[in-house]
Amino acid sequence: MKIKLIKKRIKKIVFYVFIFYSVLISNILTQFSALGQVDLEFIKQLYQQGKYGEIIEQLSPYEDSNNPLFQEYLASSYETRGQLDLAIFHWIKARQLYEQQQNENKVTQLKLVQAQLEIEVGNPQKALLLLQQMPISVSTQALVGNALLVWGEYEQAISSFEKALKEVQETNVTLSLLSNLSQAYEKNALRLKQKQQLLRNDSAEKQLLEVEIIENETLAKTTANQAWQLAQTLNQPNYNTIRAWLTWLPYLNDQEQAKTLKKVKTALKKLPPTHQTVVLWINLADIIDEEESIIEANNIADTLNDYQSLAIAKRKLGHYFESQQQYPLALAYTQEAIKYANAQLAYEQLYRASWQEARIYEAIGEKKEAELAYEQAFYSLNRIRNKLISASRDVQFDFQQEVEPVYRNYLSLLLENPTQKHLDTVTQVFDSLQLSQLENFFQDNCFNESDREMEASEILKEKQVAVINTIILPNSLHTIVRLPQGDKYHLKQNITSKELNQKIEEWQKDLFQVTTNNYLNSSQYFYDLLISPFEDRFTQAKVEQLLFINDGLLKNLPMSALYDSKKQEFLIEKYPISNNLGEKFIINSPKLQSPVIAFGLAESRPPINQSLPNVTNELQEIKNIWEGNTYLDQEFTKEGFIEILKTQRPQILHIATHGIFTGVSETTYLQSYDQIIDLNDFDELLQRYANLSLLTLSACETATGNEKAVLGLAGVAIKQGIPNTLGTLWQVQDQISARIIKQFYQNLEQNMPPVKALQVAQVRELENISQHPRSWAAFLLIGT
CATH class of the missing domain: 1.25.40.10 (Tetratricopeptide repeat domain)
Structure with a gap:
């Protein structure tokens, strides 16, 4: 009975399988039959008709x-x-x-x-x-x-x-x-x-660049004119003709521009309705910023059902009406742009349109809607971070105009009346801004959060660290303090970014006047600005260390030199101090282990041509304190440096040589005996051959007037996951540097963490040798 039932079921299954394949084969045959019936001549006619x-x-x-x-x-x-x-x-x-x-x-x-x-x-x-x-x-x-x-x-x-x-x-x-x-x-x-x-x-390179700039500007104009002259010889304007006219258009005076503009528009209207034509109308709108050109682009894109171009054209129409303060029209067009960008998952267009929507909502006082729009712009920017980095190095020069303002505007809105939730969002947005700046600087994906063994909150709590995060906006300075247990406090101070930068520059100038105490006024001013409002909270929370996450030119200031006029002591005398670019970059520091590998250049070598005679003693003292190898002068060639990193793979790397950290990766470098080691080479070498717990660069300097200068030093540390990086904000006299470095390594040898080892070395210098910060405050520890 059971066997009969099984046979019956098998027959049924076979029948359905037969029916399924019959239908499938029938469909395939129908498709092939239809393929043969497609009239390619008819398709060709459709193409010719557009x-x-x-x-x-x-x-x-x-x-x-x-x-x-x-x-x-x-x-x-x-x-x-x-x-x-x-x-x-x-x-x-x-x-x-x-x-x-x-x-x-x-x-x-x-x-x-x-x-x-x-x-x-x-x-x-x-x-x-x-x-x-x-x-x-x-x-x-x-x-x-x-x-x-x-x-x-x-x-x-x-x-x-x-x-x-x-x-x-x-x-x-x-x-x-x-x-x-x-x-x-x-x-x-x-x-x-x-x-x-x-x-x-005073840089010689700056003068040379001026010559190159003039030469390139002249050649740009000359070449545009050649294209214009050649285009004039053609009877029938086409895409390339119109492009040549558009290239020459900005160089014309008003009268000639009006005449050429008429010719360009007439020619554009005769072109077939294609994506390329839309692009030319949009290019024209970028040059003359008028409604007519954008509407023409919009209409053709609409005819073509070209969503990508529609997103651009609608956004530009929205921007035009935003500039005319016609906000209802501006909002309507901008929201249409968002619709088309969403349909294509075009995040680059979406971030721009969402940012525009946020600005319009702010202008009409709709703060909640503005916040949501900024949130969408922020999300979209994060989606295209890798594309912005890999697609075009040109993006780094648009960063200040096209990307950074999105973060800054969003921060400004969040900080108007911030709740604790807002402050958490502020931290995320600021960290993302810093990450974008780093990736923009290096043109590389700098940081991977998954590499962290401990969350930042755990590290800060365990080490009793208070974070002081400054945010500079056009008309105010905001300070957010995060205590070890996670509580956050916010203070807004009404000082413009221009006034703040002037005070920073004054302090930097006074710090270099070693024969006077003029620096004290500024040291007290910044102490009162950044520390005094939170001192009681630090005491109550039993804070043991301060971590500064500074914005703008504040990155270039020595926080250790802030001065408490009431107790008459520097901040470094109260707390160990470290620096970082954001909370998401905080990583745990393992116990330091021997050996140390130390390189030094005492001789004068080009291009800097300045000797550092005490580097010899500095390297010898390190070798006496820590087990390891030292390489001086001729032993410190670029190839030798590479070979030693490759074979010894150090955990502690010390380099005592001239180094320049500017705001441009191409002009940031270290000097070896025979040639410079540029930032990208140095970064790549560390990535391939080292697993560092401590990197020390003891004779480098940063460009004091450039807020991006610290990015090179901090970026190497963050990219390579180095928990502790010690550098200098300015070049310290090599005798003083050798003394502080010696004390720093002696303290490390006694199992002090790097941040404490640096504090003790700096305090010893100011108590026993010189109270003036010019000698000891330049040392900057990036880490926790």
Whole structure:
């Protein structure tokens, strides 16, 4: 009976399986039949008529087709409508099918198309990888230049464009190359200006940069004019002609600009309605900032159903009406931009539109809605952090205009009447700002939270550390104190950032006047500003250590030199002091173990050409105190340094040599006997060959007028997860430095934690040798 029942069930299962496969095979046969029925001539006609939506509708059921022409029409239609990711997907499929057919001409052609689109969507590295596999030609050189231009490698881009121009024969390609070359010169001049601003006024490099800036600005104008002159010879304006006109437009006087503007608009209106046309209208709007151009872009994008361009056009319309203080219209367009950006998960557009929405809500007094909009902008920025870093080095020069204000504005709103919840959010936002600044500085993903063994709150509680977090806003200074148990207190002080920076610069200047006590007024002022309001709370909470997380130029001030005029003692005499960039960067410090590896340069070597005779004694004293090896002068070559790190993999690394920490990674370096070790090389070497618990840089200096100067020193520590990094804010006389360093290592040898070891060494110096902070306050410990 059971056997019969089983047989019956098996027959039933076989019957259903047969029906399932019959339907499946029928569907496949129908699909193949339909594939054969698609009229490619009809598709071609639709394409010529600009009916890209219909093409996508006709061919979408067959998007897995092995017919490369289907893939090409789909790719081109998606590209024309601005759906560039889908376009890339289908161009790749078409190329793969041509590869199977061994059609090398089509494969080469489609690689070039894909490379251009990768550049447009912000993936210049992918484009460069593709182009490196191809033979050198005018087309590849031009696209390499485009990729390098987007990536922010302007000098290399200029070189590529110039090589292509020597070989080019087609007028259209020449126009495009000249426009891009002009843009590369212009952007290079802007970058050099940014770099120049971060250098000291007396720097020889600053003068050399001025010459380079003028040269690049002149070449940008000359090249733009060449493109303009060539465009004038063409009877029928096209995309490249209009780009050439737009490149020259900013250089014209008002009368000539008005005349050219009319010509540009007339030509633009004759172009077919494509994504490229939308981009040109948007470019024009960026130059002249008018409603008409943005509306034209918006209308074409709407016709194409180009969501990416719609998000941009709607946002720009919103911005236009925001600038006119027509807030209802501004809000309506901005919220439409958010809708289209959300639909595409276009987080770069979403952060910009959400930030704009927040500003508009603030302007009309809707604080709660503004806070929610800032929250969305903050979330979107975090989503694209890695893309901002990897896609373009140019982003670091837009950071102050395009990214940092989002964080600052959000902080300003949260700090108006902060609750404890608001203060927690402030900490998160400020830490993210610091992280973004670091990643922007290094152009690298600097920090991974998962690397921490203990949460910051546990470390602070265990060590009885109070955190003092300063936030500088345009019209106020905010101080947030976090006690060891986690309670937070907030104080707002009405001082503008300009006034604060002036006081900081005055104090820095007075600190260098070793023959006077003028520094005391400023030392007392900053003590009263940052410490006095919270002293009773420190006492009640039994605080044993202070950790400063400072903002702006306050990073460059020696907190150890704050002076309590009532008790007549420096802050370092009361507490061990450390510094960090944010709570999320706090990591636990393991017990220090021998050996120490110490490098030093006592001789005068270029480019600084200044000897440090006491470095010899400094290294000998370290060797006497701690087990380890020392390498002096000729033994401290760059190659030797690399080899020793590779073979010995130290936990404690001491380097006594000249070093310059500026606000630009390219001009931050350490000096070895034979050549400089730039910041990126040093960072990479530590990452590959060291697992440090302590890094000491005892003869370096930071650029005192530059708030980003400390990022180099702090960034290396944070990127490599080094719990303790000791550096100097300014160059200390090497005899004094050797004395303090000796005492510091003696204290470490007695099992003092680094922060306590530094405190004892500094207090001993001020009590026994010199009370003036110029000699002992430069030492800065980054860690806990």
